[in-house]
Structure formats: structure tokens, C-alpha cells
Amino acid sequence: LIPVLIKEHPTAPRASLFVSRLYDEHADVTHHRLFQLLESHSPSSYTLKALYYLCINFILGVGCLGVPYAFARAGFILCSAILIVVTLSSYMTVMWVAESGARLEGIINDETKQENDQLAISENTSLVPTERPEVDATKYEVIDLVSYYLGPTQKILYQISLMSLMYVGLLAYTQVFCGSIATLIWGPGAHNNNNVGILGLPQIVFGSMVIPLSCCDLDEQVAIQSFMATVRFVALFIMIAGSGFALCLDADNNSDRTQTPYFAPAEPKECQMSYTTCFSGFGVAFSTALFSQLFQHSVPGLLRPLRDRPSEIKQAPRIFGASLFTTFSFYFFLGTTAASYFGANTLSSVNLNFSNFKFGMKTDNASPLTLAILKAASGIVVIFPALDTISVFPLISNTLGNNLLSASGPPLLKYIVHHLPAHRPSWSMFRRRLYRRSTNSFHDLPAQVRKEMVQRASKIATIFWRLVAALPPLICSLWATDLSFSLLLAGVAGIYVAFFAPSLLQFASCRLRPQPTIYSGWYSRPVLAFPVLLFATFSLGVVLLQIRNAIETGRT
Numbered sequence: 001l002i003p004v005l006i007k008e009h010p011t012a013p014r015a016s017l018f019v020s021r022l023y024d025e026h027a028d029v030t031h032h033r034l035f036q037l038l039e040s041h042s043p044s045s046y047t048l049k050a051l052y053y054l055c056i057n058f059i060l061g062v063g064c065l066g067v068p069y070a071f072a073r074a075g076f077i078l079c080s081a082i083l084i085v086v087t088l089s090s091y092m093t094v095m096w097v098a099e100s101g102a103r104l105e106g107i108i109n110d111e112t113k114q115e116n117d118q119l120a121i122s123e124n125t126s127l128v129p130t131e132r133p134e135v136d137a138t139k140y141e142v143i144d145l146v147s148y149y150l151g152p153t154q155k156i157l158y159q160i161s162l163m164s165l166m167y168v169g170l171l172a173y174t175q176v177f178c179g180s181i182a183t184l185i186w187g188p189g190a191h192n193n194n195n196v197g198i199l200g201l202p203q204i205v206f207g208s209m210v211i212p213l214s215c216c217d218l219d220e221q222v223a224i225q226s227f228m229a230t231v232r233f234v235a236l237f238i239m240i241a242g243s244g245f246a247l248c249l250d251a252d253n254n255s256d257r258t259q260t261p262y263f264a265p266a267e268p269k270e271c272q273m274s275y276t277t278c279f280s281g282f283g284v285a286f287s288t289a290l291f292s293q294l295f296q297h298s299v300p301g302l303l304r305p306l307r308d309r310p311s312e313i314k315q316a317p318r319i320f321g322a323s324l325f326t327t328f329s330f331y332f333f334l335g336t337t338a339a340s341y342f343g344a345n346t347l348s349s350v351n352l353n354f355s356n357f358k359f360g361m362k363t364d365n366a367s368p369l370t371l372a373i374l375k376a377a378s379g380i381v382v383i384f385p386a387l388d389t390i391s392v393f394p395l396i397s398n399t400l401g402n403n404l405l406s407a408s409g410p411p412l413l414k415y416i417v418h419h420l421p422a423h424r425p426s427w428s429m430f431r432r433r434l435y436r437r438s439t440n441s442f443h444d445l446p447a448q449v450r451k452e453m454v455q456r457a458s459k460i461a462t463i464f465w466r467l468v469a470a471l472p473p474l475i476c477s478l479w480a481t482d483l484s485f486s487l488l489l490a491g492v493a494g495i496y497v498a499f500f501a502p503s504l505l506q507f508a509s510c511r512l513r514p515q516p517t518i519y520s521g522w523y524s525r526p527v528l529a530f531p532v533l534l535f536a537t538f539s540l541g542v543v544l545l546q547i548r549n550a551i552e553t554g555r556t
Contacts, residue, residue: 046305048315050222053229054302055323058295060232061392062176062385064331068350070288071335073281075274082289087328089532090293092523093502094320097299099524100145100505102517108137141406142297146501149508158501159407161493162297166400168490170473171480173389178202178477207474213394214470215463218301228391235384236330238377243337246360264343272344286542292331293324294498298399317519354381401466416457491543499536503529
């Protein structure tokens with residue numbers, strides 16, 4: 001793998017600030033800036049349309065398949081209200097993360113400008129207190145913002161929460177794909193078989209597809225992510241339109257109506273199906289909606305390729321809003337149409353309701369072409385979760401790997417840089433060793449050589465941490481089969497990542513730099529963080545209550 005890892009890549013990511021501040025163990029000066037790594041790189045393929053597709057892929061996961069079940073159990077009015085509140089809160093927290101990053105860039109740029117103007121800034125008047133960690137304004141993640149604004153304790157808490165949330169999420173996506181493939185090959189129940197030899201094949205197939213994508217940057221995934229977003233739209237459209245057609249065509253749906261649409265009968269007594277409100281289903285609806293609009297942790301990575309195009313990055317709030325509104329619309333129409341047709345028979349993963357689904361049509365006298373189309377449409381819906389994991393898994397592992405890289409600090413990069421010449425081809429290695437032997441110091445190498453070595457080290461470190469993010473879930477999925485309790489525990493981490501951390505970032509960043517940013521809007525007032533914090537506290541209580549109920553149920 002070494003030749004692959006150290007190969008030059010035209011879209012290699014910028015090194016973080018600690019890449020450009022390496023230390024030589026023989027140097028007398030502890031801080032020595034090497035150089036500015038890369039020129040601005042904004043691939044033309046990363047457009048606002050690509051940003052929209054990536055946002056959709058981050059948000060729309062297999063969790064959307066549980067929305068109709070939530071609508072049936074909690075009632076259409078209650079579940080819709082919960083979705084609206086969650087979507088609005090998610091939009092505000094997404095923009096707060098973007099604003100906190102913009103304020104950080106402004107603080108660093110102001111300090112750099114003053115340094116370039118050779119202004120004597122005392123410690124008391126410095127824009128950035130000396131105890132704050134140094135962050136690269138060109139490449140940062142949410143964990144860097146948390147570390148800068150909120151301190152090391154919050155950084156550790158955020159890192160633990162993010163790792164818990166993402167690792168469990170990656171494990172869940174792996175289980176969804178491998179379970180589908182195992183069932184397809186060996187029949188129902190095969191995914192619960194403890195035979196590692198049987199289960200290893202789906203993991204190998206899945207890993208061969210998602211690991212290469214996980215090692216790519218977001219701008220390198222535009223084509224595959226755009227394609228998968230299209231597949232996701234098609235599957236959701238089939239479910240929404242198919243349920244709508246069935247409501248109008250299927251008079252045998254046990255409906256108490258004598259004319260279209262043939263709604264499934266309500267069963268409010270046991271809250272199996274409600275068209276209004278049913279508070280006994282509040283927990284299921286709330287937990288489903290809470291994680292249906294979550295992508296706050298990926299905002300810096302989504303915005304980074306546009307940072308040198310001000311005219312386009314100004315449109316980011318509109319794109320984020322459009323993405324959340326699109327997913328909300330999908331959730332609403334999917335929930336109402338599917339639950340209206342399947343009623344109390346709505347499954348927790350609604351795609352299973354579409355197995356051999358006839359879309360309300362009478363197929364006794366249907367043509368072979370019609371039957372083939374219906375079978376293909378239902379097949380797309382049933383296989384949708386497996387296809388969805390192929391696009392979402394790389395996005396999550398990419399974000400997790402980048403955060404692990406930011407949290408790891410300079411030791412790994414320093415080690416790679418000082419040992420990189422040993423892994424070069426013979427002619428290049430010989431030349432590099434001549435440099436090392438003649439100077440015995442990395443900082444005395446020619447600038448172009450140092451730049452190339454740091455670029456390679458940055459790429460190797462990035463790929464290493466993305467592999468650390470992607471491989472453990474694949475291995476653990478060989479044995480882990482029951483994820484319900486783990487997902488509840490991950491819910492606690494998700495609330496902190498999605499709501500608590502962005503709200504605290506908004507408070508802290510506004511105190512340091514109250515000026516408006518390129519992303520500022522109606523949501524920029526710090527006072528709006530208070531209701532979001534109250535909402536997050538309430539959400540945490542609901543999830544903890546569900547965990548307690550799960551523990552009590554397990555004991556009985």
C-alpha cells in the first residue's frame with residue numbers, strides 16, 4: 001500500500017496548521033514555520049449543485065424509512081409538528097457552525113494582517129488570546145472550532161460524542177448492507193448466523209466499495225454522490241408516488257371509505273394508526289425526527305471547496321435551507337402517503353412493505369411489461385437501503401477521519417515527514433538521503449523538496465485516519481447483530497453534536513467577534529441559542545427515558 005499512499009494527487013488536501021509548523025529535534029527554535037503548503041484549490045466540479053447533492057446524501061439515510069412508522073404511531077399532526085421543530089432547529093445550528101468558522105477565519109486573518117503590517121500587538125490587546133490553540137483558517141473541522149472557542153474539556157467531550165455517534169452509525173450502515181446481501185444470497189436469517197466465514201463475504205464486498213471512496217476527498221466523490229442522490233430520489237419518489245397511486249386504485253385496502261382515496265382505517269385505541277395525535281407514540285416519532293436532519297458535524301468540509309469563491313459561498317445558507325426543506329418534504333409526503341395506505345401494518349422499515357408491491361393495480365390481466373415494471377420498481381425500493389449505505393458510509397468515515405486527523409496533533413505528521421524519504425523509489429531516495437546527510441536537518445532542505453514531502457505526509461496521514469474510521473465497523477459487523485441499544489446510546493452523543501455544541505459555539509464566537517459574517521441572517525442573534533438549548537435538554541431527557549425503558553425491558 002505504501003506506493004499508493006505516497007503517490008502525488010492533484011487534489012491532495014491542505015495540510016493543517018501543525019503540518020506547516022513541524023519541529024526538528026535538532027533545531028534550537030521550537031516554533032519554525034516551514035511554508036504555505038498549497039495554493040488555493042477549488043475544483044470546478046464542486047459547484048452549488050454538488051453541495052446540494054452532498055447535503056442531501058449526508059441527511060437522507062436509511063433512517064427516512066422509519067418515518068411512515070412514526071407517522072402511523074404518533075399521528076399525522078403531532079409527527080408533522082415534531083418534524084417542523086427539528087428542521088428549524090437543525091437549520092439554525094448548521095448556520096451557527098458555519099458562522100463560527102467564518103468568525104474564526106476573520107480573527108486569524110485580522111491577526112495575520114496586523115503581523116504583516118509589523119504592528120506591535122501586546123498580549124493585552126491581542127485579538128486572539130495566547131492560550132488559545134492555533135488553528136489553520138484554510139482547513140478546520142468542528143472539533144477545531146470547539147477547541148478554539150470552548151476549550152480542551154469541551155473538545156474531549158465533542159470528540160468522544162462524535163466518535164460514538166459516527167462509529168455506531170458506520171456499524172449500523174455496515175449491518176444494513178451485509179444483512180441485505182446475506183439474506184439475498186443465503187436466505188432470511190443468514191445475517192444472524194455466527195459463522196464468520198459466511199458473513200465475511202458481504203463485508204469484503206462492502207469494504208471493496210466503500211473503503212476507496214472513504215479515502216477520497218469530498219470533491220473527488222462528486223460523480224458517485226450525485227449518482228447516488230439520483231438513486232435516492234428515485235427510490236423515495238417510487239415510495240411516495242406508489243403509495244399515492246395505491247390510495248387511489250386499491251379499493252380492497254380494508255378502508256371504511258367507499259370512494260378514493262382509500263385511506264387505511266384509524267386505530268386510535270392502541271395507537272397503531274392515528275391521523276391526528278397519539279402521545280404514546282411521541283417517543284418513537286421524536287427519536288426518528290431528531291436524527292433525520294443531522295449533518296452539523298460535516299458543515300466545514302462541505303464549505304471548504306467553495307471558500308475561494310465568495311459569490312458562490314454566499315449562497316450556502318440558501319443551499320443548506322433548500323437541502324433541509326427538500327428532506328423535510330420527502331419525510332412529510334413519504335410519511336403521510338405510506339402510513340395512509342399501509343395503516344397499522346406499516347413496518348418500522350417501510351421499504352419492506354414494498355416487497356412484491358403491486359401499487360394498487362390488478363395484475364391478473366396485466367401485460368408482462370407491466371408486471372416487469374412493477375417488479376423493478378418494488379425491487380429498487382427494497383434494495384434502496386443497501387445502495388444508500390454505499391454513498392453515506394464514505395461521507396461519514398471521511399468526516400470522522402478528518403476530525404481524528406485534527407485531534408491527533410503533529411506527532412504523526414512529524415514522524416511521516418522525517419521517515420518519508422525511506423519509502424521513496426531508489427533514485428529519489430538516494431537524492432533525498434544526500435540532502436539529509438549534507439544538512440542533517442529537514443528545515444535546511446530546498447523549499448520545493450520540503451513542500452513535496454509535507455504534501456505527501458499530509459495525504460498519508462489523512463488516508464491513515466480515514467482507514468482508522470472505516471475499518472473497525474467492518475470488522476465489528478462480523479459479530480455485532482443487535483444495534484438497538486447501541487443506537488440509543490449514540491442518540492445521547494448525537495444530541496450534543498447536533499444541538500449543544502453549535503449553540504455553545506454561537507455564544508462563544510459572538511463574544512469574540514460580534515461582527516456579521518458572510519453567512520449572517522435572521523438566525524444570527526445569540527438569543528436564539530437559548531430555545532435550542534432548551535429543546536436539546538428536552539431531547540436528551542426523552543432519549544435517556546428510552547434508554548431506561550430499554551434496560552428495564554431487557555431485564556424482564
